[in-house]
Amino acid sequence: MLLLTCPHCHVTAEETEFAPGGQAHLKRPQPEAGDDAFESYMFTRPNPMGVHLERWRHAYGCGKWLIAARCTVTLEVFGTYPAQTAAPPAEIVKKIKKKRPEWEAPA
Numbered sequence: 001m002l003l004l005t006c007p008h009c010h011v012t013a014e015e016t017e018f019a020p021g022g023q024a025h026l027k028r029p030q031p032e033a034g035d036d037a038f039e040s041y042m043f044t045r046p047n048p049m050g051v052h053l054e055r056w057r058h059a060y061g062c063g064k065w066l067i068a069a070r071c072t073v074t075l076e077v078f079g080t081y082p083a084q085t086a087a088p089p090a091e092i093v094k095k096i097k098k099k100r101p102e103w104e105a106p107a
């Protein structure tokens, strides 16, 4: 069971109360980047065994978007933060690095 805590309303609930929104921190390519860059942006997503930063919406709660840093293998949640945040907060990166030193934060 995956338990997520909404950073907006501070409710901790099962994943069924949230709607998944895919990979977080995607960066749209510049218009001159070319078809391959746009194809990759639109259709290619990593499917990591390990730490993943994902967008979720608190669908049966406050309705707001959040980002969850979690391990796809163990379902361990390292933290959640508002989706408007440009990069993972330092305390969440520190928590992840403590358990997964090889993990790299998205650029």
Ligand SMILES: [Zn+2]
Binding pocket: 006, 007, 008, 009, 010, 011, 058, 061, 062, 063, 064
């Ligand atoms: Zn909420």
